[in-house]
Amino acid sequence: MDEARYLKNVWYVAGWSSELAPGDKVARTFLEQPVVLWRSSDGAVHALADRCIHRAMPLSAGPVDGNVIRCPYHGLEYGPDGKCVKIPAQDKVPSSARVRAYPIVERQGLIWIWMGEHDQAETASVPDYPIHDDPKYAWRSAHYPVNGNWQLLVDNLMDLSHLPYIHANTIGGNPELHFKTKTESEKLPNGVRVTRYMPDSVPPPTYVDAGGFTGRVDRWQEIEFEPVLIRIHTGACDAGTGAYEGLREHGFSMRGFHGITPETATTTHYFWSMATNKLNDGMPDEVFEQTARTFKEDQDVLELQQLRMSEDPTGTMIDIASDVGGRHTRQFIARRLREEATATIAA
Ligand code: FES
Numbered sequence: 468m469d470e471a472r473y474l475k476n477v478w479y480v481a482g483w484s485s486e487l488a489p490g491d492k493v494a495r496t497f498l499e500q501p502v503v504l505w506r507s508s509d510g511a512v513h514a515l516a517d518r519c520i521h522r523a524m525p526l527s528a529g530p531v532d533g534n535v536i537r538c539p540y541h542g543l544e545y546g547p548d549g550k551c552v553k554i555p556a557q558d559k560v561p562s563s564a565r566v567r568a569y570p571i572v573e574r575q576g577l578i579w580i581w582m583g584e585h586d587q588a589e590t591a592s593v594p595d596y597p598i599h600d601d602p603k604y605a606w607r608s609a610h611y612p613v614n615g616n617w618q619l620l621v622d623n624l625m626d627l628s629h630l631p632y633i634h635a636n637t638i639g640g641n642p643e644l645h646f647k648t649k650t651e652s653e654k655l656p657n658g659v660r661v662t663r664y665m666p667d668s669v670p671p672p673t674y675v676d677a678g679g680f681t682g683r684v685d686r687w688q689e690i691e692f693e694p695v696l697i698r699i700h701t702g703a704c705d706a707g708t709g710a711y712e713g714l715r716e717h718g719f720s721m722r723g724f725h726g727i728t729p730e731t732a733t734t735t736h737y738f739w740s741m742a743t744n745k746l747n748d749g750m751p752d753e754v755f756e757q758t759a760r761t762f763k764e765d766q767d768v769l770e771l772q773q774l775r776m777s778e779d780p781t782g783t784m785i786d787i788a789s790d791v792g793g794r795h796t797r798q799f800i801a802r803r804l805r806e807e808a809t810a811t812i813a814a
């Protein structure tokens with residue numbers, strides 16, 4: 468794996484809308500570039516290079532004041548477009564006094580950032596996640612900083628055969644069941660889709676708690692990767708009640724959103740949300756708590772893998788049968804990285 472490479476011309480999740488009230492700011496590094504995210508008093512979110520043009524002070528250390536952010540060192544003020552609008556000690560602001568501004572789109576509870584070529588940022592290509600606006604679902608969100616390369620997280624989510632081992636006490640279930648479950652992987656124009664179906668199976672603990680199942684279930688796992696996020700729809704219905712014929716509303720659904728944003732070659736922002744259609748008796752909280760525990764288990768795995776990989780980046784790895792989705796995804800990412808590299812050379 469070439470760890471130091473990132474897809475540039477894609478929308479990445481930069482944060483959750485709920486993290487920033489007007490006047491708030493947060494410092495975050497994306498693709499090795501320090502960025503300050505801030506919300507001006509008019510409610511809009513902005514992203515600027517987090518380095519004052521004067522003496523490199525991080526702007527994130529300064530206050531948001533109305534519709535500008537002020538460097539705390541000598542008071543230079545910057546507008547949403549990165550232009551310096553005020554230098555306290557002089558009348559004229561030179562046009563070179565500006566920092567890079569990154570395109571931002573906020574919708575469906577998510578703040579998206581474009582780290583690539585400015586003129587290639589198209590609002591229309593921001594990934595859609597209507598579940599966050601769907602009244603049939605309740606959702607909670609989190610941000611895990613992971614000490615691991617972003618592709619390790621992609622691998623983890625595209626191959627759910629780790630469930631019975633790492634998540635035995637929550638969403639796992641019987642290992643035998645997982646062995647017998649066939650993983651189908653399909654290449655899509657802009658990603659990869661993996662499906663696993665477990666008809667007439669024993670539901671795992673989370674499903675029993677939240678779904679109230681008393682007998683066997685028809686269970687599904689549908690995973691879709693597009694650069695660079697993963698949508699996972701998992702759930703179950705009582706066996707034989709139509710789960711595989713599109714009749715799922717009466718069953719238990721968990722919809723996971725997984726925004727995967729590289730911070731550095733060995734660290735990743737993991738922005739995830741979990742939505743469920745079980746809205747009664749504090750169920751969204753319970754499902755979220757169990758999911759949070761589950762993803763912490765994944766985080767531990769990724770960090771242990773990264774430790775070994777950093778010790779010996781040339782060490783070999785093999786693929787096994789359940790890696791089919793992960794392999795397709797890696798092939799997809801490798802192709803996109805090549806395309807971006809070629810386009811950069813051509814430019
Ligand atoms: S370093 Fe920002 S104003 Fe001087």
Ligand SMILES: [Fe+2]
Binds near residue numbers: 623629634
């Ligand atoms: Fe996991």
